Amino acid sequence: MKHILIGFLLTLFGAPTYAQNSPLTFGGGEYEVPHTEDNCLSDEDRDAIRAQLRINVEQLRVDGKLTSSGDREDVQFIWPLQKATGFEWNSYYGISNYVDQNPTPALGDYYCNERTYDGHKGTDIFTWPFPWYMYENDLVEVIAGEEGVIINKADGFEDDHCDCYGSWNAIYVQHADGSVAWYGHMKSGSLTEKEVGESVVEGEFLGVVASSGCSSGPHLHLEVYDSEGNLIDPYAGDCNDLNADSWWEDQAENRVPTLNTILTHDATPEHGCPLVNEDPHMSNDFYSGDEVFTAFYFHDGLAGTTFDCRIKMPDGTVWNDWSFTIGTTYNASWWYWSWFLPEEGPNGVWTLEADYEGETIVHEFNYGVYVGVDDWTDKEVKIIPNPSSTNLIEIVGVPVENEIYFYDATGKLVKHISNSTQLEIGDISAGLYYVTIQSSNGQLLVEKFVKN
Protein backbone atom coordinates (compact mmCIF):
# COMPACT_ATOMS: atom_id res chain seq x y z
CA MET A 1 0.00 0.00 0.00
CA LYS A 2 1.46 3.33 -0.94
CA HIS A 3 0.79 6.29 1.23
CA ILE A 4 1.63 9.68 -0.18
CA LEU A 5 2.51 12.53 2.11
CA ILE A 6 -0.11 15.15 1.63
CA GLY A 7 0.47 17.54 4.50
CA PHE A 8 2.00 20.27 2.41
CA LEU A 9 -1.02 20.36 0.16
CA LEU A 10 -3.44 21.00 2.97
CA THR A 11 -2.34 24.54 3.58
CA LEU A 12 -2.56 25.45 -0.10
CA PHE A 13 -6.24 24.95 -0.67
CA GLY A 14 -8.11 24.87 2.59
CA ALA A 15 -8.59 22.61 5.52
CA PRO A 16 -9.83 19.03 5.50
CA THR A 17 -10.63 17.27 8.71
CA TYR A 18 -10.79 13.48 8.75
CA ALA A 19 -12.65 11.22 11.09
CA GLN A 20 -11.74 7.52 10.93
CA ASN A 21 -9.60 6.86 7.88
CA SER A 22 -6.90 8.80 6.09
CA PRO A 23 -6.80 9.16 2.32
CA LEU A 24 -4.01 7.92 0.08
CA THR A 25 -3.98 11.11 -1.98
CA PHE A 26 -5.63 14.50 -1.88
CA GLY A 27 -5.63 17.23 -4.50
CA GLY A 28 -7.56 19.51 -6.78
CA GLY A 29 -8.11 23.24 -6.63
CA GLU A 30 -9.06 25.67 -9.33
CA TYR A 31 -10.20 24.51 -12.74
CA GLU A 32 -9.09 27.37 -14.87
CA VAL A 33 -11.27 27.73 -17.95
CA PRO A 34 -8.78 28.11 -20.78
CA HIS A 35 -8.65 31.39 -22.68
CA THR A 36 -8.28 31.87 -26.41
CA GLU A 37 -5.97 34.57 -27.70
CA ASP A 38 -8.88 36.39 -29.31
CA ASN A 39 -12.42 37.35 -28.50
CA CYS A 40 -15.29 34.85 -28.80
CA LEU A 41 -16.13 36.80 -31.94
CA SER A 42 -13.85 39.16 -33.83
CA ASP A 43 -15.16 42.66 -34.67
CA GLU A 44 -14.96 41.66 -38.31
CA ASP A 45 -17.11 38.56 -37.78
CA ARG A 46 -19.55 40.53 -35.65
CA ASP A 47 -19.99 43.18 -38.35
CA ALA A 48 -20.58 40.49 -40.96
CA ILE A 49 -23.18 38.80 -38.77
CA ARG A 50 -24.99 42.07 -38.12
CA ALA A 51 -25.04 42.90 -41.83
CA GLN A 52 -26.51 39.49 -42.64
CA LEU A 53 -29.11 39.82 -39.88
CA ARG A 54 -30.23 43.20 -41.29
CA ILE A 55 -30.73 41.64 -44.72
CA ASN A 56 -32.64 38.67 -43.27
CA VAL A 57 -34.86 40.83 -41.08
CA GLU A 58 -35.80 43.04 -44.01
CA GLN A 59 -36.73 40.00 -46.10
CA LEU A 60 -38.68 38.37 -43.27
CA ARG A 61 -40.67 41.57 -42.78
CA VAL A 62 -41.50 41.64 -46.49
CA ASP A 63 -42.59 38.01 -46.21
CA GLY A 64 -44.79 38.87 -43.21
CA LYS A 65 -42.87 36.52 -40.91
CA LEU A 66 -41.65 39.22 -38.54
CA THR A 67 -43.61 41.84 -36.68
CA SER A 68 -42.40 43.96 -33.80
CA SER A 69 -45.35 44.53 -31.58
CA GLY A 70 -44.26 43.55 -28.09
CA ASP A 71 -42.92 45.71 -25.31
CA ARG A 72 -39.40 45.58 -23.99
CA GLU A 73 -40.79 44.26 -20.67
CA ASP A 74 -42.16 41.19 -22.42
CA VAL A 75 -38.64 39.97 -23.08
CA GLN A 76 -37.34 38.14 -20.01
CA PHE A 77 -34.89 35.30 -20.41
CA ILE A 78 -35.04 31.96 -18.71
CA TRP A 79 -31.72 30.13 -18.22
CA PRO A 80 -30.59 29.25 -21.78
CA LEU A 81 -29.16 25.80 -21.01
CA GLN A 82 -30.65 22.54 -19.85
CA LYS A 83 -29.57 19.00 -19.12
CA ALA A 84 -30.42 16.38 -21.74
CA THR A 85 -33.04 13.85 -20.70
CA GLY A 86 -31.53 11.27 -18.37
CA PHE A 87 -28.47 13.35 -17.46
CA GLU A 88 -28.58 13.43 -13.70
CA TRP A 89 -25.76 15.59 -12.38
CA ASN A 90 -26.90 18.25 -9.93
CA SER A 91 -25.41 21.01 -12.09
CA TYR A 92 -23.23 21.14 -15.19
CA TYR A 93 -21.93 24.67 -15.76
CA GLY A 94 -20.17 27.76 -14.49
CA ILE A 95 -19.88 31.34 -15.72
CA SER A 96 -16.45 32.41 -16.94
CA ASN A 97 -17.11 35.81 -18.53
CA TYR A 98 -19.75 38.48 -18.34
CA VAL A 99 -20.03 41.44 -20.72
CA ASP A 100 -17.00 43.74 -20.48
CA GLN A 101 -18.55 47.09 -19.55
CA ASN A 102 -15.25 48.94 -19.58
CA PRO A 103 -14.45 50.56 -22.96
CA THR A 104 -10.75 50.90 -22.06
CA PRO A 105 -8.35 47.93 -21.97
CA ALA A 106 -9.23 47.64 -18.28
CA LEU A 107 -11.95 45.16 -17.33
CA GLY A 108 -15.30 45.69 -15.66
CA ASP A 109 -18.40 43.52 -15.40
CA TYR A 110 -21.93 44.49 -14.35
CA TYR A 111 -21.15 43.56 -10.75
CA CYS A 112 -18.13 45.90 -10.57
CA ASN A 113 -15.80 42.90 -10.71
CA GLU A 114 -13.55 41.77 -13.52
CA ARG A 115 -15.12 38.44 -14.49
CA THR A 116 -14.74 39.14 -18.22
CA TYR A 117 -12.05 39.80 -20.79
CA ASP A 118 -11.35 42.89 -22.81
CA GLY A 119 -14.02 43.65 -25.36
CA HIS A 120 -16.23 40.67 -24.47
CA LYS A 121 -19.80 41.38 -25.56
CA GLY A 122 -21.64 38.37 -24.21
CA THR A 123 -22.11 36.01 -21.27
CA ASP A 124 -19.97 32.85 -21.41
CA ILE A 125 -21.46 29.80 -19.70
CA PHE A 126 -19.05 26.85 -19.75
CA THR A 127 -19.85 23.22 -19.06
CA TRP A 128 -18.08 21.60 -16.10
CA PRO A 129 -16.77 19.09 -15.13
CA PHE A 130 -15.64 17.08 -18.17
CA PRO A 131 -16.97 19.42 -20.86
CA TRP A 132 -15.70 17.11 -23.62
CA TYR A 133 -17.47 14.12 -22.14
CA MET A 134 -20.66 16.18 -22.07
CA TYR A 135 -20.01 17.35 -25.63
CA GLU A 136 -19.41 13.80 -26.89
CA ASN A 137 -22.64 12.59 -25.34
CA ASP A 138 -24.81 15.65 -26.14
CA LEU A 139 -25.55 16.14 -22.46
CA VAL A 140 -26.06 19.91 -22.34
CA GLU A 141 -28.51 21.67 -24.61
CA VAL A 142 -28.91 25.31 -25.56
CA ILE A 143 -32.53 26.39 -25.36
CA ALA A 144 -34.29 29.60 -26.32
CA GLY A 145 -34.20 31.99 -23.36
CA GLU A 146 -37.19 33.78 -24.83
CA GLU A 147 -39.66 33.03 -27.60
CA GLY A 148 -39.10 34.60 -30.99
CA VAL A 149 -38.34 34.06 -34.66
CA ILE A 150 -35.12 32.54 -35.97
CA ILE A 151 -33.57 35.28 -38.12
CA ASN A 152 -30.40 33.38 -39.01
CA LYS A 153 -28.57 30.18 -38.30
CA ALA A 154 -25.09 28.91 -39.08
CA ASP A 155 -24.17 25.23 -38.93
CA GLY A 156 -21.54 22.81 -40.20
CA PHE A 157 -18.41 24.33 -38.66
CA GLU A 158 -15.84 22.32 -36.74
CA ASP A 159 -16.66 22.28 -33.06
CA ASP A 160 -14.02 20.34 -31.10
CA HIS A 161 -11.01 22.61 -30.90
CA CYS A 162 -9.59 24.77 -28.12
CA ASP A 163 -8.57 27.91 -29.93
CA CYS A 164 -9.86 30.16 -32.69
CA TYR A 165 -10.73 28.08 -35.72
CA GLY A 166 -13.32 28.71 -38.43
CA SER A 167 -16.76 30.11 -37.75
CA TRP A 168 -19.18 29.31 -34.99
CA ASN A 169 -22.41 27.39 -35.23
CA ALA A 170 -25.07 29.74 -33.99
CA ILE A 171 -28.73 30.67 -33.91
CA TYR A 172 -30.09 34.20 -33.81
CA VAL A 173 -33.58 34.78 -32.39
CA GLN A 174 -35.53 38.03 -32.69
CA HIS A 175 -38.06 38.64 -29.92
CA ALA A 176 -41.46 40.34 -30.05
CA ASP A 177 -40.00 43.74 -29.12
CA GLY A 178 -37.39 43.59 -31.89
CA SER A 179 -34.48 42.68 -29.61
CA VAL A 180 -32.20 39.82 -30.67
CA ALA A 181 -30.33 37.05 -28.84
CA TRP A 182 -27.26 35.35 -30.32
CA TYR A 183 -26.52 31.77 -29.21
CA GLY A 184 -23.01 30.79 -30.31
CA HIS A 185 -20.34 28.00 -30.33
CA MET A 186 -22.81 25.13 -30.75
CA LYS A 187 -22.15 21.60 -32.01
CA SER A 188 -22.05 20.97 -35.73
CA GLY A 189 -25.19 19.24 -36.96
CA SER A 190 -26.95 19.58 -33.62
CA LEU A 191 -28.98 22.66 -34.46
CA THR A 192 -32.76 22.62 -34.53
CA GLU A 193 -34.15 21.73 -37.92
CA LYS A 194 -36.33 24.83 -37.85
CA GLU A 195 -35.53 27.25 -40.63
CA VAL A 196 -34.96 30.98 -40.71
CA GLY A 197 -38.39 32.60 -40.36
CA GLU A 198 -39.82 29.91 -38.08
CA SER A 199 -40.77 30.61 -34.47
CA VAL A 200 -39.36 29.04 -31.34
CA VAL A 201 -41.04 29.06 -27.97
CA GLU A 202 -39.29 29.86 -24.71
CA GLY A 203 -37.27 26.84 -23.63
CA GLU A 204 -37.23 25.24 -27.08
CA PHE A 205 -34.17 23.21 -28.08
CA LEU A 206 -31.72 25.15 -30.26
CA GLY A 207 -28.60 22.94 -30.27
CA VAL A 208 -25.88 21.27 -28.19
CA VAL A 209 -23.12 23.11 -26.32
CA ALA A 210 -19.76 22.76 -28.10
CA SER A 211 -16.66 24.72 -29.05
CA SER A 212 -17.10 25.97 -32.63
CA GLY A 213 -15.54 29.23 -33.79
CA CYS A 214 -13.16 31.19 -31.58
CA SER A 215 -13.54 29.04 -28.49
CA SER A 216 -11.22 27.46 -25.94
CA GLY A 217 -13.70 24.78 -24.88
CA PRO A 218 -17.38 23.93 -24.84
CA HIS A 219 -19.46 26.91 -23.75
CA LEU A 220 -22.42 29.02 -24.75
CA HIS A 221 -21.78 32.63 -25.70
CA LEU A 222 -25.04 34.56 -25.30
CA GLU A 223 -25.02 38.02 -26.83
CA VAL A 224 -28.04 40.34 -26.75
CA TYR A 225 -29.06 43.50 -28.60
CA ASP A 226 -32.09 45.70 -28.05
CA SER A 227 -34.47 46.72 -30.86
CA GLU A 228 -32.18 49.65 -31.73
CA GLY A 229 -29.16 47.39 -32.10
CA ASN A 230 -27.57 48.50 -28.82
CA LEU A 231 -25.57 45.90 -26.91
CA ILE A 232 -27.35 44.68 -23.77
CA ASP A 233 -25.95 43.04 -20.65
CA PRO A 234 -28.79 40.85 -19.37
CA TYR A 235 -27.53 41.26 -15.79
CA ALA A 236 -28.66 44.35 -13.90
CA GLY A 237 -26.08 45.73 -11.49
CA ASP A 238 -24.36 48.82 -10.18
CA CYS A 239 -21.74 48.69 -12.92
CA ASN A 240 -24.03 47.90 -15.84
CA ASP A 241 -23.78 51.11 -17.90
CA LEU A 242 -25.57 49.58 -20.89
CA ASN A 243 -29.08 49.09 -19.49
CA ALA A 244 -30.80 49.72 -16.19
CA ASP A 245 -32.98 46.67 -15.73
CA SER A 246 -32.35 42.95 -15.78
CA TRP A 247 -33.31 40.95 -18.84
CA TRP A 248 -33.62 37.77 -16.79
CA GLU A 249 -37.00 36.53 -15.64
CA ASP A 250 -35.27 35.72 -12.37
CA GLN A 251 -31.72 37.07 -12.15
CA ALA A 252 -29.42 34.78 -10.18
CA GLU A 253 -26.95 36.04 -7.61
CA ASN A 254 -23.52 36.94 -8.98
CA ARG A 255 -22.19 33.73 -7.47
CA VAL A 256 -24.36 30.74 -6.63
CA PRO A 257 -22.10 28.31 -4.74
CA THR A 258 -23.04 24.92 -6.17
CA LEU A 259 -21.76 21.37 -5.97
CA ASN A 260 -22.17 20.35 -9.62
CA THR A 261 -21.56 16.66 -9.09
CA ILE A 262 -19.63 14.07 -7.12
CA LEU A 263 -18.02 11.16 -8.93
CA THR A 264 -15.80 8.13 -8.42
CA HIS A 265 -12.74 7.50 -10.59
CA ASP A 266 -10.15 4.74 -10.99
CA ALA A 267 -7.30 7.24 -11.41
CA THR A 268 -6.77 10.96 -10.98
CA PRO A 269 -9.13 12.59 -13.47
CA GLU A 270 -7.44 14.71 -16.12
CA HIS A 271 -9.02 17.94 -17.21
CA GLY A 272 -7.93 19.28 -20.56
CA CYS A 273 -8.66 20.12 -24.06
CA PRO A 274 -9.96 18.55 -26.16
CA LEU A 275 -10.71 14.82 -25.93
CA VAL A 276 -7.11 13.74 -26.20
CA ASN A 277 -6.19 15.53 -22.97
CA GLU A 278 -9.38 15.24 -21.00
CA ASP A 279 -9.55 11.84 -19.37
CA PRO A 280 -12.31 11.57 -16.80
CA HIS A 281 -11.28 8.08 -15.56
CA MET A 282 -14.85 7.74 -14.33
CA SER A 283 -15.61 4.37 -12.78
CA ASN A 284 -18.30 2.92 -10.59
CA ASP A 285 -16.82 -0.56 -10.25
CA PHE A 286 -14.07 -1.35 -7.78
CA TYR A 287 -12.57 -4.48 -6.27
CA SER A 288 -10.48 -5.13 -3.19
CA GLY A 289 -7.07 -3.49 -3.65
CA ASP A 290 -8.33 -0.84 -6.08
CA GLU A 291 -7.67 2.78 -5.29
CA VAL A 292 -11.00 4.62 -5.24
CA PHE A 293 -10.85 8.31 -6.16
CA THR A 294 -13.76 10.32 -4.77
CA ALA A 295 -14.09 13.75 -6.37
CA PHE A 296 -16.25 16.83 -5.82
CA TYR A 297 -16.84 19.44 -8.53
CA PHE A 298 -18.07 22.99 -7.85
CA HIS A 299 -18.99 26.19 -9.56
CA ASP A 300 -18.72 29.41 -7.57
CA GLY A 301 -17.38 27.54 -4.56
CA LEU A 302 -16.92 30.39 -2.09
CA ALA A 303 -13.92 30.91 0.15
CA GLY A 304 -14.85 29.97 3.70
CA THR A 305 -17.70 27.63 2.78
CA THR A 306 -17.48 24.04 3.93
CA PHE A 307 -18.66 20.79 2.42
CA ASP A 308 -19.17 17.61 4.40
CA CYS A 309 -18.42 14.26 2.78
CA ARG A 310 -19.32 10.69 3.68
CA ILE A 311 -18.58 7.25 2.31
CA LYS A 312 -21.25 4.77 3.35
CA MET A 313 -21.19 1.01 3.31
CA PRO A 314 -24.00 -0.99 1.68
CA ASP A 315 -25.97 -1.16 4.94
CA GLY A 316 -25.82 2.63 5.31
CA THR A 317 -23.15 2.65 8.03
CA VAL A 318 -20.65 5.48 7.59
CA TRP A 319 -17.22 4.08 6.74
CA ASN A 320 -15.60 7.50 6.70
CA ASP A 321 -16.64 11.12 6.90
CA TRP A 322 -14.66 14.30 6.57
CA SER A 323 -15.17 17.94 5.78
CA PHE A 324 -13.33 20.54 3.77
CA THR A 325 -13.35 24.33 3.89
CA ILE A 326 -12.72 26.01 0.56
CA GLY A 327 -9.79 28.44 0.75
CA THR A 328 -10.29 30.59 -2.36
CA THR A 329 -13.33 31.51 -4.46
CA TYR A 330 -13.15 30.14 -8.00
CA ASN A 331 -15.52 30.05 -11.00
CA ALA A 332 -14.85 26.32 -11.08
CA SER A 333 -13.00 24.08 -8.66
CA TRP A 334 -12.62 20.45 -7.68
CA TRP A 335 -11.22 18.44 -4.81
CA TYR A 336 -10.46 14.76 -4.65
CA TRP A 337 -9.36 12.14 -2.18
CA SER A 338 -8.41 8.53 -2.86
CA TRP A 339 -8.83 5.52 -0.58
CA PHE A 340 -8.36 1.82 -0.14
CA LEU A 341 -11.62 0.36 1.04
CA PRO A 342 -11.45 -2.48 3.58
CA GLU A 343 -10.13 -5.70 2.02
CA GLU A 344 -12.73 -7.79 3.80
CA GLY A 345 -15.59 -5.71 2.40
CA PRO A 346 -18.51 -5.56 2.83
CA ASN A 347 -19.18 -5.92 -0.87
CA GLY A 348 -22.11 -4.30 -2.58
CA VAL A 349 -23.27 -0.83 -3.50
CA TRP A 350 -21.41 1.86 -1.53
CA THR A 351 -22.51 5.47 -1.42
CA LEU A 352 -20.56 8.68 -1.66
CA GLU A 353 -22.38 11.71 -0.28
CA ALA A 354 -21.68 15.39 0.17
CA ASP A 355 -23.58 18.24 1.79
CA TYR A 356 -23.00 21.75 0.47
CA GLU A 357 -25.04 24.90 0.86
CA GLY A 358 -28.16 23.04 1.94
CA GLU A 359 -28.01 20.38 -0.79
CA THR A 360 -27.02 16.73 -0.41
CA ILE A 361 -25.56 15.05 -3.47
CA VAL A 362 -25.39 11.25 -3.64
CA HIS A 363 -23.34 8.96 -5.89
CA GLU A 364 -23.40 5.17 -5.80
CA PHE A 365 -20.53 2.87 -6.73
CA ASN A 366 -19.92 -0.85 -6.57
CA TYR A 367 -17.34 -2.50 -4.39
CA GLY A 368 -16.30 -6.11 -4.68
CA VAL A 369 -19.18 -7.43 -6.75
CA TYR A 370 -19.91 -6.47 -10.30
CA VAL A 371 -23.29 -4.80 -10.29
CA GLY A 372 -23.09 -2.13 -13.00
CA VAL A 373 -25.27 0.57 -11.47
CA ASP A 374 -24.87 2.70 -14.60
CA ASP A 375 -23.98 -0.09 -16.95
CA TRP A 376 -27.28 -1.49 -18.05
CA THR A 377 -26.68 -3.05 -21.41
CA ASP A 378 -30.25 -4.22 -21.56
CA LYS A 379 -32.75 -1.74 -20.15
CA GLU A 380 -35.58 -4.22 -20.67
CA VAL A 381 -34.57 -6.42 -17.75
CA LYS A 382 -37.08 -6.05 -14.91
CA ILE A 383 -38.05 -7.84 -11.73
CA ILE A 384 -41.82 -8.04 -11.31
CA PRO A 385 -43.16 -7.10 -8.86
CA ASN A 386 -40.54 -4.88 -7.27
CA PRO A 387 -40.89 -4.25 -4.37
CA SER A 388 -42.58 -7.57 -3.77
CA SER A 389 -44.85 -8.76 -0.97
CA THR A 390 -45.32 -12.17 -2.58
CA ASN A 391 -42.98 -15.16 -2.61
CA LEU A 392 -43.02 -15.56 -6.39
CA ILE A 393 -41.29 -13.07 -8.65
CA GLU A 394 -40.57 -13.02 -12.34
CA ILE A 395 -37.50 -11.70 -14.09
CA VAL A 396 -38.41 -10.54 -17.58
CA GLY A 397 -36.07 -9.71 -20.41
CA VAL A 398 -33.37 -12.30 -19.60
CA PRO A 399 -32.56 -15.48 -21.49
CA VAL A 400 -33.78 -18.76 -19.99
CA GLU A 401 -30.18 -19.93 -19.64
CA ASN A 402 -29.01 -17.83 -16.77
CA GLU A 403 -27.51 -17.68 -13.30
CA ILE A 404 -29.27 -15.46 -10.79
CA TYR A 405 -27.64 -14.39 -7.52
CA PHE A 406 -29.23 -12.53 -4.61
CA TYR A 407 -26.82 -10.45 -2.55
CA ASP A 408 -28.08 -8.81 0.59
CA ALA A 409 -27.27 -5.22 1.56
CA THR A 410 -24.02 -6.31 3.17
CA GLY A 411 -22.87 -8.02 -0.03
CA LYS A 412 -23.45 -11.55 1.29
CA LEU A 413 -24.70 -14.11 -1.24
CA VAL A 414 -28.02 -15.47 0.08
CA LYS A 415 -29.54 -17.23 -2.91
CA HIS A 416 -28.48 -18.70 -6.26
CA ILE A 417 -30.87 -19.98 -8.91
CA SER A 418 -30.03 -21.34 -12.37
CA ASN A 419 -31.97 -21.32 -15.61
CA SER A 420 -35.19 -19.89 -14.33
CA THR A 421 -37.16 -16.68 -14.74
CA GLN A 422 -39.94 -17.57 -12.25
CA LEU A 423 -38.32 -17.40 -8.83
CA GLU A 424 -39.59 -18.73 -5.51
CA ILE A 425 -38.24 -16.40 -2.80
CA GLY A 426 -40.05 -17.64 0.30
CA ASP A 427 -36.69 -18.52 1.85
CA ILE A 428 -35.21 -15.02 1.92
CA SER A 429 -36.10 -12.48 4.55
CA ALA A 430 -37.51 -9.03 3.99
CA GLY A 431 -34.98 -6.42 2.92
CA LEU A 432 -32.95 -4.90 0.12
CA TYR A 433 -31.17 -7.19 -2.36
CA TYR A 434 -28.88 -6.74 -5.32
CA VAL A 435 -29.96 -9.31 -7.85
CA THR A 436 -27.09 -10.12 -10.18
CA ILE A 437 -28.12 -11.80 -13.40
CA GLN A 438 -25.57 -13.60 -15.51
CA SER A 439 -26.79 -14.45 -18.97
CA SER A 440 -25.42 -17.31 -21.06
CA ASN A 441 -23.24 -14.92 -23.05
CA GLY A 442 -21.51 -13.86 -19.86
CA GLN A 443 -23.21 -10.53 -19.39
CA LEU A 444 -23.80 -9.42 -15.85
CA LEU A 445 -26.63 -7.12 -14.89
CA VAL A 446 -28.02 -6.08 -11.57
CA GLU A 447 -31.34 -4.87 -10.32
CA LYS A 448 -32.06 -3.54 -6.89
CA PHE A 449 -34.86 -5.56 -5.39
CA VAL A 450 -36.86 -5.09 -2.22
CA LYS A 451 -38.75 -7.85 -0.49
CA ASN A 452 -41.39 -6.54 1.89
Ligand SMILES: [Zn+2]
Ligand atom coordinates in the same frame (compact mmCIF):
# COMPACT_ATOMS: atom_id res chain seq x y z
ZN1 LIG B 1 -18.04 34.78 -25.17
